[in-house]
Amino acid sequence: MKNHLWSLLSVLLVASCGPQDQPKETSTSFEQTWWKEGILYQIYPQSFKDTDGDGFGDFQGIIEKLDYIESLGITMVWMNPFFESPLVDNGYDVADYRAVLPRYGTMDDFQQMLDGFHQRGIKFVLDVVVNHSSIDHEWFKQSRSSRDNPYRDYYHWWPAENGEPPYRHSLFDPEGAWEYDSLSNAYYLHTFAEEQPDLNWENPKLRQEVYDIMKFWAEKGVDGFRMDAFQFASKDTTWPEFPEGHEKDFIKWYGMRPQLHEYLKEMYHEVLEKYDVFAVAEGAGSTFEDAHKLVDADRQELQMAYHFESVDMSRTPDGYELADFKEVFTKWDSAFAENGWIAIFLSNHDNARLVNRFGNPDPEFRTPSTQMLNTFLLSMRGTPFTYYGDEIGMTNMDMPKIEEYVDVEAKGKYKAALAAGEDMERFMEILNYSSRENGRTPMQWDDSENAGFTTGTPWKRVNENYLEINVAAQEKDPNSILNHFRKMAQVRNENPVLVYGNYELLQKDHPTVYAFTRTLEEEKMLVLLNFSEENSSITLDEIGDLDQIVINNYPDLDTSEGSITLLPYQAAIVKIN
Known part of the structure; x- marks a missing residue:
């Protein structure tokens, strides 16, 4: 020096x-609480650690790695859905909200895992998928069986005799969001895949079912909820015609309807305040006003939201501009400088790997650039969300052919691009770079077969670079990405500033x-x-x-x-x- x-x-x-x-006593305009001061670690459970050799991560694998998770310095864990599911969308199609998918283990395994987190001072955030369910859910089976079934109004239906329903865009289905069902000669709505019918939040009975589910898990000891796709839950059931091209501004037309706030206030009083848990919304609307309406304390709705503007700036191999990166994070900080609270994140299960999108994955620069990004993440105002594998600098895979993809979103986009006559070579270049499958590959624990993730055949192939990028190797290196993450987490935990x-x-x-x-x-x-x-x-x-x-x-x-x-x-x- x-x-x-x-x-x-x-x-x-x-x-x-x-x-x-020791941290000093501080005075701040913000009410101080654990979910603001925490560092959240997101686990994609089917890719984290498998202990029974079926190639699919499980609760016992997470239990085996509890001490590792604690060593990171994190204070919260959010886990993607593990409910009973046919796994059309990797668990975001729930068939039973009170049952565990047997591939993950049993409810006793879940409780053992939850207790293990709590014994280490780590809070647990449950992923709640209630914009839609699976077509295999008993509610939907009943709903589709006849028009006079008591569960009919748990979903959105359009009678076929009324003609074609008004067009609604589906994020996963190029043919649109209405699917014809012959059992009752009607169409049902699905904002995502056809196997994910949208729940009817305008029905108070459905809302009470959801609150009861949340209470069920709160009573088991979960500390918070992540509300999946929740900004789209409320629908305009008059089904007006939307103008052509409206889907290009999806949130404006499909999200944040005024009634949503009524439902959130109801949820707050029914669940959140009674059980002293917090909730974070996936998405923050399309304006700062939308976001504040969700999370300002006096609204009594949710406690935290995270926006997508930062991840949206790096969707193609063309990269992003640092000026835009600064502008996005600065304006969101400014908007929440006095009221409300947001999450800070750069990657999750719906995005490609952190270092590929915002750093430099080349071997010469992968370590310092990932360390730099983790430093940024853990030094900003807001609750940092870090994604499994980013603490060791896991990278994208190379998947140049559509046959390699298992993700319903990737397949749907491919069909849509073909139908639209797009340049498919360019499409695959972008998909290979940005696909969310990049962020779902098995955790790289060591240099043994399948990176120590499983003794069987992994559900998704392991990235070939696991021989160089793995936890075991980085444990031994004091200057590794892993050990730098631990140091940076300690710095944040010890400095309220x-x-x-x-x-x-x-x-x-x-x-x-x-x-x-x-x-x-x-x-x-x-x-x-x-x-x-x-x-x-x-x-x-x-x-x-x-x-x-x-x-x-x-x-x-x-x-x-x-x-x-x-x-x-x-x-x-x-x-x-």
Whole structure:
């Protein structure tokens, strides 16, 4: 480290992020609570760890890895659905909300896993899929059996004698969201796959069924709910004609109807406040006003929302602009600087891998760029959501042929592209880059066969790079992505300024460096992130004196001659006097 600093104070490099001072009492405009201060780790259970050799992850596999999960420094776990399901959409088509899919284990296994999390101080967030069910759910079997069945109004039906229903777009079905069913000579609505009929939230009996399901799991001890596709739950049952091309603005036309807020308030009073649990909505509407209506405390609806604008900027191999990245995160922080709360995330089960989309997966830069992205994720205001495998820098797979895909969304998009006469070579290039199957490959535990995920044939093939990218190898390397993630999690957990502190963007027009400060009372931290594979210098005037390097993914930080020069994908957090 060079000795020319902006102040005469020496810079202390905390290379190992050892014990820090105890967090100070803070005052903030935000009400302080565990789900704001936590770090959430998302587990895709069928890809995490298999213990019975069927190639499909299970609860006992997660139980086996509880100590590993705890070692990450996370405080919450969200797990994708594990309910009884035909797995048309990998569990997002639920056949029984109170039963566990036997491939995952038993309800006793679930309780053992839940207790294991709680014994380690880790909260558990349940994925609740109640915009739609499976066609195999008993409700739908009853609903389709006859028009006078008591469950008929649990779903949306259009009598065939009334002619073709008004067009509604399906996200998974190129032919649209109405599916003809001959049993009662009517069409049912499905916003997603035809095997996922939409539930009728306008029916108070259906809503009460959902609240009872949530109570069932709350009484088992779950600490929160992630509400899947919930912004689409309420429908306009007058079924007006939508203008041609409306599906290009899907959220505007299909989401956030006014009645949704009535249902959320009802859910809040029926479930959330009674059981002291929290809920996060998938999506935040199409405006900041929409998002605030969901999560502002005085609304008594949900507690947290996460938006898709950041992940939407990197959907093709053409990449993204850092200026856009800064703008998106800055404007969302500004919009929630006083009220409400949001999640901060860069990847999940519906997106390709973090490092491919926002970093650099080349072997030379994969480690520092993933460390840089994890530093960003854990230093922003909002609750950070990190996805399994990102703590070791797992990457996309190469799947150039449609025959390799099992995902219902990928297959549906392929059919739609063919029907539209698109350039299929370009389509497959984009799909190979952005498919959500990239984020669902088995966890890479070690360099044994199938990366230690299973002794059988994995449900999805393991990425070939597991020999180089795996937990066991990174455990031994103090400078690995894994150990850097642990250090960064510790930094966040021990510094309330990174949770509640004000955010201020610095030099927004810098082409390669994302720099910002977090300030809480007298404490201030500077976050420096180089988003390029070249050295990048930045001069920051009037921010105060550099005091102490809190974390750094390189051995040194060059602060010579009044500027800071960051190495490729360097990430550092520095205390400021």
